[in-house]
Amino acid sequence: MSETYRTFFGMQREPFTADISLREILVTPTIKAITERIQYAIRLGAVALVTGEIGSGKSTALRHVIGNLHPSKYRVIYVTATSGSILELYRQVINEMGIDITSNSRALLTKTIKQEVLELSQGKKMKVVLVIDEASLLRLTVFAELHTLTQFENDSKPFLPLILAGQNNLVENLRFRDSLPLASRVVAKKHLQGVDREAMETYLDHHLNLAGVKISLFEEGAVTAVHQGAGGLFRKANHLARGSIIAAAKSEKTMVTAEHVRLAATELL
Ligand SMILES: Nc1ncnc2c1ncn2[C@@H]1O[C@H](COP(=O)(O)OP(=O)(O)OP(=O)(O)O)[C@@H](O)[C@H]1O
Ligand SMILES: [Mg+2]
Numbered sequence: 001m002s003e004t005y006r007t008f009f010g011m012q013r014e015p016f017t018a019d020i021s022l023r024e025i026l027v028t029p030t031i032k033a034i035t036e037r038i039q040y041a042i043r044l045g046a047v048a049l050v051t052g053e054i055g056s057g058k059s060t061a062l063r064h065v066i067g068n069l070h071p072s073k074y075r076v077i078y079v080t081a082t083s084g085s086i087l088e089l090y091r092q093v094i095n096e097m098g099i100d101i102t103s104n105s106r107a108l109l110t111k112t113i114k115q116e117v118l119e120l121s122q123g124k125k126m127k128v129v130l131v132i133d134e135a136s137l138l139r140l141t142v143f144a145e146l147h148t149l150t151q152f153e154n155d156s157k158p159f160l161p162l163i164l165a166g167q168n169n170l171v172e173n174l175r176f177r178d179s180l181p182l183a184s185r186v187v188a189k190k191h192l193q194g195v196d197r198e199a200m201e202t203y204l205d206h207h208l209n210l211a212g213v214k215i216s217l218f219e220e221g222a223v224t225a226v227h228q229g230a231g232g233l234f235r236k237a238n239h240l241a242r243g244s245i246i247a248a249a250k251s252e253k254t255m256v257t258a259e260h261v262r263l264a265a266t267e268l269l
Contacts, residue, residue: 005249012212015245016238022067025060026206028199030192034061035068037188038163042129045150045158047185049174050165051136052192055235058165059133061192066131075126081134081166086142093130093149110149118152121159129161136166136173143179150185194232197224203234204241217245218256225261240264 006014025031034050041048052058066076079092090109094101097116103109120126130149132138138146150160162185164170174183195203201223205216218226222244230236241256243264248256 005246006211008249008252009213009217009245009254013210014242015211015213016207016242018235018238020060020210022063024210025064026203027064028057028195028203030057030190030195031061031064034190034192035065037190038065040188041163042127042161044187045161046187047150047162047164047182049170049186049189050163050192051168051170051189053194053231053233054167055233056192056194057234058192060234062131062133062163062165066129069129073127074129075120076129076131078131078133081132081137083137083139085139086145089132089138089142089146106145113149114152117160127161128159129163131163131165133165135164136168136170138173140173140176140178143173143176143182147182147185194230195227195234196232197227200227200230200232200237203237207238207241217248217254219258221258222256222261225258229261229265236268239268243267 003014005011038048038050050058050061062078066078069076077093077096079089079096082088082092087104087106087109090106090113091102093113094109097113099112099116101109101112117128120128146162150158150162152159168191171189173179174186201216201218204218204223204226208214208217218241226237226240226244229240240261241264244256244260247260247263248254251260253260
């Protein structure tokens with residue numbers, strides 16, 4: 001798509017992108033609620049869940065929370081889950097910890113991870129936090145074993161809080177019998193839903209602002225159309241908003257209308 005729409009609307013950069021910086025994240029009431037819950041789980045050394053629809057802002061919320069944990073006090077181990085075995089997950093964790101070890105032994109890998117957690121928390125007095133994004137992809141066999149990673153001194157020391165984020169089936173998977181040891185350590189959970197129309201308007205203005213546009217370009221009907229078309233979800237809203245801005249610029253209209261949003265929607269799945 002041509003970039004002339006940016007010039008047309010006087011934008012300093014591409015609007016509605018995924019690569020916003022930490023400071024540019026809109027701190028919504030939901031993000032505040034997630035922050036509180038994650039901090040609570042970290043204090044207790046327990047498990048917190050962040051679930052939500054696709055593109056609702058889970059990873060962004062995690063980024064906000066993690067980005068605001070002071071690096072001198074916290075060591076966050078962030079991994080994006082795969083549908084692989086627990087061995088694969090352990091390797092990801094070890095890799096993220098910067099440890100150079102290759103092994104096929106689950107026992108050795110867990111021992112290595114736990115030693116490092118102990119060294120960080122006892123030796124260096126840091127709070128270690130394991131964050132697993134896309135945790136809804138994890139196999140049930142992984143859920144059945146994952147809690148063992150968080151057990152120190154017969155489960156009396158909460159050295160490794162765990163934050164799991166993923167789609168809604170994460171909760172369903174945790175309700176299986178084999179997942180119960182892990183599920184029983186969950187102390188807080190938050191579900192991200194599509195936002196209401198008012199919050200969507202705030203969201204659209206926020207991203208326009210990031211692109212250097214200080215006025216709203218969306219007519220009331222266009223805001224409603226983006227909100228409805230996206231089901232209140234941010235990623236889809238990004239695509240509808242950007243697409244409709246392009247459509248408006250093409251027809252040399254200074255405001256985006258519901259019709260522009262409808263045109264943008266025809267490009268999306
Ligand atoms: N708080 C926010 N402030 C600004 N932009 C946001 C915010 N939350 C989400 N976004 C925008 O929405 C996009 C999608 O959000 P994100 O990737 O966090 O969703 P997700 O729920 O993790 O999606 P998936 O289910 O695919 O993992 C981001 O790339 C970003 O552009
Ligand atoms: Mg995500």
